[in-house]
Amino acid sequence: MNYMFKAAHGVGSKIRHLRRQKGLTLKKIANLCQCSTSLLSQIERGMVNPSFSTLKSISDALEVSLAELVSEVKVSESSQSSLMRPKERKVLTTEGGVQFQLLTRDINVPFEFILNVWPPGTSTGKELYAHEGEECGLLLEGELEIEINGKVYRMRPGDTITLKSTASHRIYNPGKKKAVAIWVNSIPWVFSTR
Template sequence: MNTSANALTAPHADAPTKAAEGDSVGAKIRKSRQAARISLQKLAERSGVSVGMLSQVERDLVNPSLRVLTSIRNALGLPASAFFQETAQPAPRDPMFVRRAQQRPRLELGYISKELLSAGSPHNLQLMILHIPAGSSSGDKPMRYQAEKAGLVLDGEFILKVADEESHLKEGDSFVFDSSLPHSFTNPGTTPAQVLWIIGSISVDRHV
């Protein structure tokens, strides 16, 4: 089923923030799709996102929800870190397994932002910090894909819903769940929330 236009715009999202040419989420999606020699129609079939919406996302006319962005990323076979905007390169003296605080790539979606903590090339384990403004959420519809997720609330509060259960989590609370279950989150508070977010890839043979 194709994703509707409304599903691409998260609550309280303003117009997309323009990144430098070639650095925006839309530009990276278009470049990855073209490199893979996949048409918009084929990507729509693989991701469940309509051709019209994919076109708008690639031209940065809309801010895709996390669910839509994840669907596109998975359809292109890209890692969770694929759309982050890189900062300065690591200092030569640092090994590849280190990422300094001032060198964290960011992903700005207007209604939410992420800081990538993982260092080096993509691994099976991705660490990031979600910055969730008051009143914002992951989108109108839940996400789901094969992975394991875990996290820790660093500041503020947010509501995490997994399948038919939900929990109001506050600073210091932690969680872990199967990402193949439908899940979503929202910040019901009056201040921004920061959540350490961990994504662990799951090998296909575990689900055969």
């Protein structure tokens, strides 16, 4: 199943519902997200599709995971082992078309193992972002540029990169082909329920 970061497909109304349920005003959430009240209102009404970083800021402000914000899927309890078929993967797709596929069945494991597919010209957004933990990526095909604290690293197939997630960073596909990478976050945050 494909989960779009599109306000038009229910994310906006879910944001509004969670905000009201928690007794928070538009202004309070906007301040926490460092975005305008007007933008947040437009997202809630389905008039604007939020960027990945804006959506992550909103989920943090509402104290819910990004996965919880964009999907209705319930996750089963942990087991000792698990085999997952490709069709069973939880998938998040940004409005720009970047796809994140969770490669582990249980999202409560202490790390996040994700297959990322980046169409040409796509990115995590114009703004640099940061979060807790460390991350490591392996580029399987295509090319990616990773900007970390203002320094740009160009990845080619077979290259790996490791970084402190607390460093301001951004990922971009400058190529004419899709880029495919395996990414591991030491502290789950894309699909996290924490």
